[in-house]
Each structure stands twice: as C-alpha cells, then as structure tokens.
Amino acid sequence: MARTWANYLAGSGHSVTFISVAAEGDKSLLHPEVNAVFIGERHNHVFKVFKLRRTLEAARFHAVVSAQMYPNLLLQAASIGMKGSRPKVILSEHNLVSLGMPDATPAHRRKVAVARLTYRFADHVVAVSHPVAGELVSWFQVPGKKCTVVANPAADKVGLTNQKMRLPQGEMGIQIILPCRQVIQKQPHLAVLTAAVLTKRGIDASVVAFGGGPMSEELNKLAADNGVELQQRGWVHRWFDHVAPGSIVLLPSKREGFGNVLVEAAAVGIPSVAFSGALGVADAVLPGITGELVADDSPEAFADGILRARELDPLVARRWLSRFSADASGETLEGVLTRCVGGMAS
Structure with missing residues (x-):
C-alpha cells in the first residue's frame, strides 16, 4: 500500500522519498523517480528515531506519511525538536486496535498506550476503512476534521481490466x-x-x-x-x-x-x-x-x-x-496532502 501510494505520487509529478524502517528491500518495485532510504540496519528504536530525524531535516519535506503504528510512533518522535521547519505529519492506521487488546502482550499494550496519547496531535490521520476511522475518533481521540478514510488500493494487484468470469456452479462441489x-x-x-x-x-x-x-x-x-x-x-x-x-x-x-x-x-x-x-x-x-x-x-x-x-x-x-484502484486511492491521499500543506505542488 505504501509503495503504491509512493509510486502514484511520483507518477503525478511530486518529489517522493520512500523511507523504510526495516531492512533494505527490492527497490525495483518503486517508481524510477522515487528515492529509497532504508534506516532499519539496526533494531534500536532510539537509533531509528535519530536517523529518521536526520533524514527529515536534510530533505526538508513538505509532508511525511507513515504507515501503521510502529512507523507512526517513530515519525511522531522524530518530528519533535527538529531543526528548521517541521513537515506536516500524516499518520495512517490499518488495524482495529481495540479488538485485539484482550490478547495483546505487555509490550504491545505499552505501544498502544503511547499511540492513544499522541495520535491526536498529528496534523492528519488516514484510516483504511470507516470502522478504523471510527476507532481513531472515539478511542484515540483524533478530531473528526483531522481524520480521512483513504480506500486501500487493493484492486491494484489484480487490475480491473483483466477480470475473468466465473463458470456456473451446476452440480460442482x-x-x-x-x-x-x-x-x-x-x-x-x-x-x-x-x-x-x-x-x-x-x-x-x-x-x-x-x-x-x-x-x-x-x-x-x-x-x-x-x-x-x-x-x-x-x-x-x-x-x-x-x-x-x-x-x-x-x-x-x-x-x-x-x-x-x-x-x-x-x-x-x-x-x-x-x-x-x-x-x-x-x-x-x-x-x-x-x-x-x-x-x-x-x-x-x-x-x-x-x-x-x-x-x-x-x-x-x-x-x-x-x-480501490491505485489511481483512486492515490488521488484521495494527494487531496489530504494538498490540504495539509496548503496547496503546495510537491
């Protein structure tokens, strides 16, 4: 999903950097104009926050979009005390967190507690579905005007021009x-x-x-x-x-x-x-x-x-x-970014 968004924005003429907090991956899946940065060579949270902050300060982005809870928290921590102008911080959440709490580990509970305290201070929060948006507003206390549902580009992998018809069931199992x-x-x-x-x-x-x-x-x-x-x-x-x-x-x-x-x-x-x-x-x-x-x-x-x-x-x-196409999802996200940064073009 994050890769699809990055590719769409790059294809629309924006300057895009894809920052991964995991180990180095396959850059060939990214648009040729997307700059890829990998900061996951160490498994230390403090190091990742420091490296991410340095990356943000050097590039001077207009906006940064993070995907899922751990990257969301890293981004929020990295944006604190940045030198120079801070980019707009847009978080995205893809899970219904509260339903998983009864079986959660102590470490996950601590992570969620921090998210519940900090998500509301982001410039904007993107939800993958309306139920997730409802949880962000009611449970994470994100103001409704700062929360937008951006449909997952789930159909992008399939392609809507290469569909196949199902055969009749008849007496088949x-x-x-x-x-x-x-x-x-x-x-x-x-x-x-x-x-x-x-x-x-x-x-x-x-x-x-x-x-x-x-x-x-x-x-x-x-x-x-x-x-x-x-x-x-x-x-x-x-x-x-x-x-x-x-x-x-x-x-x-x-x-x-x-x-x-x-x-x-x-x-x-x-x-x-x-x-x-x-x-x-x-x-x-x-x-x-x-x-x-x-x-x-x-x-x-x-x-x-x-x-x-x-x-x-x-x-x-x-x-x-x-x-759920890449274009429809990317266009909605682009609208969120445009509103957040005041109409900047890139």
Missing part, C-alpha cells in the same frame, strides 16, 4: 479459499469446520489455504480428523490466479481493519464470505453483490453464507471496485 495467515486472529480452523458442515449437508466441500503460519500443522490435523480435503499452498502473491472457477473465499477473522483479499476476490469474480463482527470487512464487501457478511462466526453460519454467496456475480460491481 465447493472449493473454499482461505487466503490469510494461519494465526489465531484469523480463525483459520473455521474454514475446515465449515467444509465439514457442508459435507454433512451432502455438498462436496474442500479447502485451499494460501498464507501458511504457526497454525498450519494444527489445521492439517483438524482437516484429517474431520475428513476434509485441505491443500496448503503457502504464501502466493497472486493467489487468485490459482483457484478453480466456482470457488468461494472465506475470511473468518475475528477482527480486520479492512480485508484486502475480499476486494481482490471480487475483482476476479469470486464471491466471498466474512464475519461482520470483524468490523473492517464492511468496507470490503457489498453484501448480496460481491459477497455475504454473517452475524455469527460459527461453521453453520459460514456454511449458510457460502451457499448464498455461490449465487452472486461480483463483477456487476465494477464501478465500486474502481474505488
């Missing part, structure tokens, strides 16, 4: 696609249990999982115990190119800031099912059009949702899908 990390938050076991429910109803159902994770072996055992066919594909960048026609995406997460895979699925004509209690998924699904939201995260409720979703054709929502 159902292939449930699980495109997510296999961690507790995502509740991947529910995909296997949902397939088992469908099988008991006389519908041949299997699961194809993309992503992997610490629960992979547990998922394999659960599938074997329930007689469910499970294919583990690992992490695949363009997972949607490797699924059978007539498949249904299931995202059983108990919390999501957005849910990129739901938009990616819709962009290639694959319906999806998600738990409405995850909240952020409400921005990534058009119920009854691109997929279904279920009110209960039980295997039975997901099975019912899948049977409803298999009748849908998400491609009728092409105009809605264009909202």
Whole structure:
C-alpha cells in the first residue's frame, strides 16, 4: 500500500522519498523517480528515531506519511525538536486496535498506550476503512476534521481490466479459499469446520489455504480428523490466479481493519464470505453483490453464507471496485496532502 501510494505520487509529478524502517528491500518495485532510504540496519528504536530525524531535516519535506503504528510512533518522535521547519505529519492506521487488546502482550499494550496519547496531535490521520476511522475518533481521540478514510488500493494487484468470469456452479462441489495467515486472529480452523458442515449437508466441500503460519500443522490435523480435503499452498502473491472457477473465499477473522483479499476476490469474480463482527470487512464487501457478511462466526453460519454467496456475480460491481484502484486511492491521499500543506505542488 505504501509503495503504491509512493509510486502514484511520483507518477503525478511530486518529489517522493520512500523511507523504510526495516531492512533494505527490492527497490525495483518503486517508481524510477522515487528515492529509497532504508534506516532499519539496526533494531534500536532510539537509533531509528535519530536517523529518521536526520533524514527529515536534510530533505526538508513538505509532508511525511507513515504507515501503521510502529512507523507512526517513530515519525511522531522524530518530528519533535527538529531543526528548521517541521513537515506536516500524516499518520495512517490499518488495524482495529481495540479488538485485539484482550490478547495483546505487555509490550504491545505499552505501544498502544503511547499511540492513544499522541495520535491526536498529528496534523492528519488516514484510516483504511470507516470502522478504523471510527476507532481513531472515539478511542484515540483524533478530531473528526483531522481524520480521512483513504480506500486501500487493493484492486491494484489484480487490475480491473483483466477480470475473468466465473463458470456456473451446476452440480460442482465447493472449493473454499482461505487466503490469510494461519494465526489465531484469523480463525483459520473455521474454514475446515465449515467444509465439514457442508459435507454433512451432502455438498462436496474442500479447502485451499494460501498464507501458511504457526497454525498450519494444527489445521492439517483438524482437516484429517474431520475428513476434509485441505491443500496448503503457502504464501502466493497472486493467489487468485490459482483457484478453480466456482470457488468461494472465506475470511473468518475475528477482527480486520479492512480485508484486502475480499476486494481482490471480487475483482476476479469470486464471491466471498466474512464475519461482520470483524468490523473492517464492511468496507470490503457489498453484501448480496460481491459477497455475504454473517452475524455469527460459527461453521453453520459460514456454511449458510457460502451457499448464498455461490449465487452472486461480483463483477456487476465494477464501478465500486474502481474505488480501490491505485489511481483512486492515490488521488484521495494527494487531496489530504494538498490540504495539509496548503496547496503546495510537491
């Protein structure tokens, strides 16, 4: 997402620097005009703040956009006591933080406590979805006039000009696609249990999982115990190119800031099912059009949702899908930057 924004702004004629607080990555994915700086060669928070401050002071940016909580806090710390003019500080948040607090580690709780005290002082805060924006305003106390929803450019990876139609279901079985990390938050076991429910109803159902994770072996055992066919594909960048026609995406997460895979699925004509209690998924699904939201995260409720979703054709929502293109997302962010810096051109 950050790379997509940087590339869009550079393509629009702005002078852009991409600063990574992680180890050096692949610069070839960036626009040729984007300057890349990597400050993650040491894993020391104080060093990163110092290096980031030096970078900001040397370049004299008009505005700086950070992505997710840790970079947000580094940016806010680095902007304190800067020499010369301070750039406008725009934070972006992509998670529903409060829903994850019951299972959070002490270190994460401390980080969140600092964010709750400091986010409100940023010049602007960008949210990936309306539920995330609501949390920023109500829980982080960010003034509403300083918070804007910028749609995730989730359709950029798929491309809206290379869509494929789904084949009719007929008497085919159902292939449930699980495109997510296999961690507790995502509740991947529910995909296997949902397939088992469908099988008991006389519908041949299997699961194809993309992503992997610490629960992979547990998922394999659960599938074997329930007689469910499970294919583990690992992490695949363009997972949607490797699924059978007539498949249904299931995202059983108990919390999501957005849910990129739901938009990616819709962009290639694959319906999806998600738990409405995850909240952020409400921005990534058009119920009854691109997929279904279920009110209960039980295997039975997901099975019912899948049977409803298999009748849908998400491609009728092409105009809605264009909202998640790189151009639409970048244009909205560009508007935020323009307002923050008073109409400066670069």
